[in-house]
């Protein structure tokens with residue numbers, strides 16, 4: 001994954017890099033580095049950890065007019081200072097930052113070692129830096145083309161050459177790269193949010209460029225100059241401010257009501273006629289992680305309200321499995337970032353099978369949006385914390401609205417009203433989960449159970465808690481406990497029970513009590529307060545405010561998000577930046 005930024009300007013180029021790296025940190029944050037260049041002088045600073053540490057460590061290189069920077073999510077080689085980028089080739093002739101994975105790296109390493117090259121890091125990126133240094137072509141862009149012809153996999157590369165004037169050489173294949181220039185500055189970045197206001201260029205696969213101040217020249221793989229048109233700037237993922245909140249995650253949970261209102265408003269502008277015209281017979285909803293949980297919820301809505309054969313598929317599974325997809329399949333790809341590599345690959349596969357493609361994304365200029373026939377807006381606003389919260393609620397609300405719109409105009413307008421009212425209900429439903437969190441934070445393992453849509457909420461609640469508290473969490477359909485997992489229930493094992501559906505409430509309670517009989521401690525999130533006689537079964541009970549049944553799942557996940565946040569704090573972790581993860585997963 002990783003985020004890259006490059007700049008060519010007259011002064012303070014390191015500041016542009018630091019500012020840009022903060023904005024692409026959602027792509028990875030285990031280590032970070034910068035290379036400043038003034039003529040043939042190169043200064044590389046890198047460190048494990050976050051950007052502020054790099055800022056403290058880095059002194060400006062006087063007169064530097066070029067810099068490249070990188071924030072890493074390790075794929076090859078441990079998280080260490082030496083493996084942090086920028087990575088230098090032989091004699092620092094070329095210095096490179098790279099986002100992506102070089103799949104034939106082992107082979108390249110053997111070949112390069114046979115040529116006498118010595119690897120100083122464990123990274124695949126070093127192969128690129130060494131390849132660049134191998135030849136002395138009359139133009140550095142030829143070195144770039146020659147080097148990348150040897151690469152298999154994905155890459156966005158920014159490179160500087162010691163003996164060349166102040167410019168950056170860049171190339172892109174299957175990892176995003178954008179370019180910007182005006183009279184004062186030229187920039188390259190993994191995300192256009194790093195750029196000043198103004199239009200920008202999106203590099204396509206197989207394109208390269210040379211960026212100089214005031215001028216960017218683009219090339220194809222044959223080394224021919226190509227003309228590109230600029231894209232409109234839609235700055236939606238601006239670096240939101242934490243305001244008075246301690247963390248982005250908390251702020252984003254609290255932004256759920258506003259975000260839901262935006263979903264209702266923006267869905268009024270969706271052209272559902274165009275979706276109906278797609279003429280599909282079955283629906284696949286595809287995503288990863290939290291977005292996959294929205295897919296599960298959406299598939300349930302399609303089955304329930306439209307009686308259409310619908311299923312949710314993990315994007316990473318669709319890539320390699322034999323799902324039956326064809327011209328009559330509507331594939332809905334859900335992705336907050338719009339850049340998730342598995343989802344993009346699944347989309348490309350579905351496209352090749354001539355499926356109808358809709359994407360549902362929070363980033364209108366994203367790769368996933370650009371590959372789709374129709375784009376639905378998640379409308380959550382910037383989501384910075386790694387754990388997805390408000391985007392999930394918006395995805396679920398949007399999928400409900402979509403199915404109602406496809407059912408009838410009357411159903412759609414009723415649903416718009418329901419979502420707007422739900423937004424108001426959520427405003428008053430930020431429950432204090434601190435005590436519950438104290439109890440949960442002591443546990444080694446936690447089970448979540450529910451039936452139907454509550455099982456999906458259980459999955460999402462378990463994912464949220466495990467990703468930021470590092471507690472082993474497992475969700476399962478209530479009725480499945482007795483088919484194996486019950487053997488893991490011991491004295492005081494916590495089981496969080498989610499029940500929002502009156503028609504199966506008693507069934508869920510039965511499963512919960514089966515766990516209690518084996519020693520479990522039960523915690524209940526329910527659509528109704530427990531009866532007095534039931535109270536003694538539960539350590540904690542939370543009843544949800546009134547809302548239409550299909551939207552109760554959005555209310556049920558809110559306290560679970562707050563619980564996860566609180567547990568993470570109690571355990572002394574940073575809920576915004578959990579270990580080993582990144583916000584946007586742009587590698588397979």
Ligand code: F6R
Nearest residue numbers: 289290291335336337340387388
């Ligand atoms: C969990 C989380 C991840 C993402 C997943 C897909 O809180 O955020 O599971 O949901 O990586 O990301 P997007 O939606 O950007 O495709």
